[in-house]
Amino acid sequence: MQPDELPLWERALIATYRWRRVDPVPVARLGRPIAGCRVALVTTAGLVAPGQAPFDLARRGGDTSFRVLEATIPGADLRVVHRSDAFDRQAVERDVNVAYPIEPLGALAAAGVIGSVAPRHLSFMGSITAPGRLQRETAVAAADVLVADGVDIALLAPV
Amino acid sequence: MSLVQAQLERRGLVTASVSVMPGITTAIGVSRALIVPFGLGRPFGAPADRALQSSVLRALLNLCARTDVPVMESFSEADAVESP
Numbered sequence: 001m002q003p004d005e006l007p008l009w010e011r012a013l014i015a016t017y018r019w020r021r022v023d024p025v026p027v028a029r030l031g032r033p034i035a036g037c038r039v040a041l042v043t044t045a046g047l048v049a050p051g052q053a054p055f056d057l058a059r060r061g062g063d064t065s066f067r068v069l070e071a072t073i074p075g076a077d078l079r080v081v082h083r084s085d086a087f088d089r090q091a092v093e094r095d096v097n098v099a100y101p102i103e104p105l106g107a108l109a110a111a112g113v114i115g116s117v118a119p120r121h122l123s124f125m126g127s128i129t130a131p132g133r134l135q136r137e138t139a140v141a142a143a144d145v146l147v148a149d150g151v152d153i154a155l156l157a158p159v
Numbered sequence: 160m161s162l163v164q165a166q167l168e169r170r171g172l173v174t175a176s177v178s179v180m181p182g183i184t185t186a187i188g189v190s191r192a193l194i195v196p197f198g199l200g201r202p203f204g205a206p207a208d209r210a211l212q213s214s215v216l217r218a219l220l221n222l223c224a225r226t227d228v229p230v231m232e233s234f235s236e237a238d239a240v241e242s243p
Contacts, residue, residue, distance in 0.1 A: 022161055022188040026168040027228045034220050042167075044160055045200070087200030095206035104203075104213040114220065124160070131162055139166035147170050154167050155219045156176035157202045158160040 030152065032115075037152035039109075040118035042142070044126030044158045045092050045099035046082030049073050057083040061130025064138045067123040068145060075102055084127040087159045099159050118151045126159060161187040175222040177202035177215065184231065191222040192231040204236075211236070 030037065046055050048067055056063040062083075069078065075096035080089055092099050102121065109117045122142050128134055146154055161184070164174045168190050175191040178184040179199055184192045195215060197204050204211040218234050 021186065022165045025188045025190055025229045026165050027190050028168045028171050028173045029226070030173050030223060034224055037223075039220075042160070042163060088198050089200060091198075091201045091206050097209070097212050098197075098201040098203050098206055101203045101212045101216055104209050104216055107209070107213060108216060108220075113217070122163075124163070126160065135162045135166075139163045142163055143166050143170040143172070146167065146172060151172055153220070153223050154164075154172050154174045155216065156160055156164050156174060158176065158179070159200045159202060 032152065034114060034153070035112055036115040038116045038118050038150055039105060039114045039153045039155060040146050040149070040151045041100055041102060041105065041121040042124070042154055042156045043100045043122070044124045045096070046080055046125040047078040047096065047100055047123040048081045050077055054081040055083075055125040057081070061133070062128035063125050064128055064131075064134040065124075066138060066142055069100070069102075069121045069123050071102065071106075071117050071119050071121060075100065078123075082125055082127070082159075092159070099157050101157075105155075114153075118146065118149050120145055120149055122146070161189050164189050173223045175219040177219065178231070181231065188229065189231075190228050191219075191225065193218050193222060194231060194233045196234070196236065 052067050078096050080092050097103050108114050167174050178192045178194050181194045203215045
């Protein structure tokens with residue numbers, strides 16, 4: 001997609017957004033058919049499970065921590081803790097599956113489309129304007145969780 | 160999110176991300192991305208629309224099987240209606 005094909009708001013965002021380019025882009029390969037894969041979800045909707053500490057809305061540069069969401073937690077029990085008001089928060093609060101599709105993922109496992117749903121999934125808050133700490137520390141810790149669970153595929157949902 | 164995605168790929172996990180901002184996604188660089196026509200906050204579509212949410216998941220899984228990466232494709236609701 002060429003830059004002049006983008007809507008004006010996105011072109012303005014690109015000009016001001018403090019993004020960090022990934023180069024070269026690392027690429028892994030599937031070692032088995034998708035029907036045999038364990039799949040995890042990663043969202044930036046700022047979802048927090050009951051009993052978990054909320055994200056820090058005031059942290060300078062953004063809160064780079066993440067919350068581990070057990071697959072058994074009903075989506076309706078999750079709450080949104082997010083400092084951005086630029087996304088459709090009401091849609092997420094009405095149905096968390098718009099940003100964390102744990103229910104349809106379970107249905108795909110039951111139908112044999114994937115091998116299994118991972119036992120743990122990850123929630124970030126996003127809106128991180130100082131990505132250094134995320135890159136150095138948090139991303140590594142997040143990968144540790146999914147690797148420990150034998151996850152083959154991670155599907156990511158930035159909001 | 161792209162930094163997390165890159166780290167997961169380095170650790171051997173195959174990843175695909177939904178993108179509601181293809182310009183940003185292209186600028187940053189990710190292994191596999193699916194451009195969706197939904198608004199910010201709703202990367203898997205409308206609330207309570209399980210069929211649509213499932214179709215987006217299936218499209219992401221299809222990207223995971225691709226070997227011609229990095230790859231970025233567009234998802235359309237018309238595709239979702241036609242999918243089983």
